[in-house]
Amino acid sequence: MFQQNRLGLGEAERARDAILAALTSTDSPIALAIADEHGVPILLLRQDGAPARMLSRARAKAYTAANLGLDTVVFRDDHVKARQRTLDDWGDPMLTTLQGGLAIVVNGQVVGGIAMSGNATIRDEALARLGLDSMGL
Amino acid sequence: MRDAVIQQLAISLADARVAVDAVLKAARPSEAPLAIAVVDGHGQMVYLVRQDGAAAVDVRAAERKAYTAAYIGRDTSMWRLQILHDGRTVADWSNSSLTTIHGGWTLRRAGLVIGGLGVSGSGNEDRDEQLALKGAEAAAQLAVDEWRTKRDPRPIRERSAVRA
Numbered sequence: 001m002f003q004q005n006r007l008g009l010g011e012a013e014r015a016r017d018a019i020l021a022a023l024t025s026t027d028s029p030i031a032l033a034i035a036d037e038h039g040v041p042i043l044l045l046r047q048d049g050a051p052a053r054m055l056s057r058a059r060a061k062a063y064t065a066a067n068l069g070l071d072t073v074v075f076r077d078d079h080v081k082a083r084q085r086t087l088d089d090w091g092d093p094m095l096t097t098l099q100g101g102l103a104i105v106v107n108g109q110v111v112g113g114i115a116m117s118g119n120a121t122i123r124d125e126a127l128a129r130l131g132l133d134s135m136g137l
Numbered sequence: 138m139r140d141a142v143i144q145q146l147a148i149s150l151a152d153a154r155v156a157v158d159a160v161l162k163a164a165r166p167s168e169a170p171l172a173i174a175v176v177d178g179h180g181q182m183v184y185l186v187r188q189d190g191a192a193a194v195d196v197r198a199a200e201r202k203a204y205t206a207a208y209i210g211r212d213t214s215m216w217r218l219q220i221l222h223d224g225r226t227v228a229d230w231s232n233s234s235l236t237t238i239h240g241g242w243t244l245r246r247a248g249l250v251i252g253g254l255g256v257s258g259s260g261n262e263d264r265d266e267q268l269a270l271k272g273a274e275a276a277a278q279l280a281v282d283e284w285r286t287k288r289d290p291r292p293i294r295e296r297s298a299v300r301a
Contacts, residue, residue, distance in 0.1 A: 008189045040193040044174075044185035048149050052181035 007036055007104060007112040007135075012043040015114060015131030022130050030118035030127070031055035037111050039063030039094065050118050058117040061101025063094045066113030072101035073125065100124030106137050147177045148244055148252035152279050153184040156244075156254055159275030160268050161188070164259070171258035171268065172199040178250045180204040180234070188258070195258040202241030202255030202269070204234050210250045213241035214266055240265030242273035246280050 012034040019032060029050035034043045039062065046055045061072050068075055076097035080087065087095055099122065101115035114132050116124040153175035160173050170188035172195035177183050180203070187196050205213050217237035220226065227235050239262035244252040254276070256269040289296050 006189075009186055010189075012186075038193065040187075041185055041196050042187045044182050045150065046181075046183050048147075052177075052179070055182050 005106055005109060005111055007034070007042060009042055011135040011137065015135050016043060016045060018134030019116070019127050019131045022127060027123070028118045029054075030116055030124075031058040032131070033058035033062040033113075033115050034131075035059070035062040035066045035113045035115075037066055039066045039113065042112070047118070054117040057096070057098060058100070058115045060094055060096040061098055061115030061117070062113040063101075064096050064113070065101035065103040065115060066110060067092075067095070069103050069105070069110040071103055071125075072097060072115070073099040073121075100128055102128045102132050104132060104135070104137070111137075145178070146246050146249055146251045148175065148183060148276070150183055152276055153252070155279060156272035156276040157184055157186055160254075160256055160272040161186075163268055163271035168264075169258055169260050170195075171256055171265075172196045173269075173272065174199040174203040174255045175244075175272075176200070176203040176207050176253050176255075178207055178252055180208040180253065183252065191258045198236070198238060198240075198257035199255040201234055201236045202238060202257065202265075203253040204241075204255070205236050205253070206241035206243040206255065207250060207253030208232075209235070210243055212243055212266075213237055213255075214239040238262050238265075240269050242266075242269045244273060244276050252276075 015034060029047035031050050031054035032045045033041060035041050044055060064072050080097050100117060101113055103110055104112040104114060114128050116128045156175055157173045164171060170191040172187045172191045174185040175183050202213050209216050213236060227237055240257060241253055241255040243250055244254055254269050254272045256265045259265050259268060
């Protein structure tokens with residue numbers, strides 16, 4: 001047997017509250033996904049008026065970041081683009097290279113992923129970063 | 138001329154969070170951790186939480202229960218009885234997201250489907266259903282509260298200008 005640190009609902013709720021508080025009137029309605037180390041959701045949220053695809057994307061980003069232990073933009077630039085590969089090489093239909101998903105790492109161990117969708121991908125990532133920093137890890 | 142667009146009621150994120158919090162409040166601390174999902178009238182996710190220790194299968198089950206309740210427009214236990222009575226199975230709908238496992242409630246307002254709520258994790262589908270009902274009731278109570286704040290507070294006999 002072994003024991004490992006896992007991300008809790010408490011951390012996810014702190015990130016949720018920080019992100020919702022940081023949104024401004026210029027932001028579009030957002031979707032947020034926070035997943036455990038396997039990419040299984042801990043908290044999903046879609047604001048009024050955000051299309052359903054936004055949450056699908058956020059889920060895929062969080063899944064990707066958690067499973068690969070990489071921010072999705074790093075996965076895109078260093079692992080896919082730089083090596084001239086496509087997502088097909090990974091054989092996992094849930095993976096995405098869309099920016100906005102961040103790996104959650106504690107003491108060198110990946111415990112989950114957090115991702116946003118709804119705005120420009122750079123803004124998505126900035127909001128996800130804010131949520132990650134608010135988890136108190 | 139026909140209207141170019143229609144307006145449709147849908148559950149808001151705020152209401153979905155009230156419903157989820159009601160389920161969390163109703164669950165006893167000694168009970169197994171839950172996953173709770175609220176979807177809109179099309180079955181698309183609005184809000185989901187997974188308590189610490191709830192399994193991946195609970196996330197999937199909660200989502201499928203909520204989806205079914207919204208998409209079919211029947212609570213999952215009631216739908217189960219109906220298709221049993223009709224001699225059908227879930228496969229007749231050609232939709233792999235549907236389930237008849239108890240614990241999904243249809244959320245309505247003014248008779249229209251505005252969403253679905255699913256609970257999984259208690260270890261007993263009937264307990265899941267009981268807990269999900271607490272959330273559905275909380276969502277329905279919001280409609281009552283809203284009506285109370287919007288309605289004319291005067292007695293009925295004083296409301297009509299004609300009568301006055």
